[in-house]
Amino acid sequence: MNGRTDPAGPARLRRRRRAVSDLGDALRALVELATATEAPADDLERATESVRAAAALLGGRVRDRSSLPSTDDLLDGVRMYNPVTGSGSALAPPLHIEQAGDLTIGTCTLGLAFEGPPSYAHGGMSALLLDQLLGYAVSASGHPGMTVRLDTSYRAPVPLQTPLRLTARVTAIDGRRVTASGAIATAAEPDTVLVAATGTFVALSADQARRLFGAVWDSGSRAG
């Protein structure tokens, strides 16, 4: 039973989503502090024990890859563990996305956990952020698809601990293929492109969607 069929479900679902987000906040703070810390070994050892105890608590009941998280709703676009935008993900900055007309705008600040070259973001992180933002723009255009190509041009390093502004828009729709372009800049200098990307996205046929995601959908409808 889930939030759609259980009368007490909506309140339970809201509470669980809030708890997932709060845990995500705590985990992100933990990951950042575990990266930034210069605490003595004694404190690291004590922290390790506490983290292992917390992991044991979470491990009591887990899902596998063929099950959707009970907090998620694909039709409403709720993906709480998305590693870029998910409020429940320890890996996500998280990137906040909004749509303004045909422009998709993302904002985030990357901490030390995302460091590549000293004091700057890892290049793979920039590609990850842009893949997500371009994918969102493509989806918002009404032609969702999967990334088949992502060309990334690194023009200047992306500073950590600095508010960032990302933008993306769809530039072409050609049958099943949609092209989108985007960029990363700092919020302070939004016109100076640090990283630019162009992505190609391909819409799935019904057969492809069933082949790739059928098991997950089946488990979702069994649960709901």
Ligand SMILES: CCCCCCCCCC(=O)SCCNC(=O)CCNC(=O)[C@H](O)C(C)(C)COP(=O)(O)OP(=O)(O)OC[C@H]1O[C@@H](n2cnc3c(N)ncnc32)[C@H](O)[C@@H]1OP(=O)(O)O
């Ligand atoms: C609100 C929600 C926001 C969501 C944001 C999500 C962002 C994140 C997105 C992702 O990370 S998706 C995960 C990474 N991507 C993948 O795992 C996709 C892997 N690729 C595939 O599974 C297959 O390529 C796919 C099922 C998508 C398509 O297979 P097909 O066999 O149908 O493709 P096909 O080879 O027939 O090509 C279809 C069209 O795309 C073109 N194409 C394919 N690969 C290409 C490529 N690499 N570069 C350029 N064009 C390409 C190809 O030329 C052709 O163009 P035409 O229709 O004009 O003939």
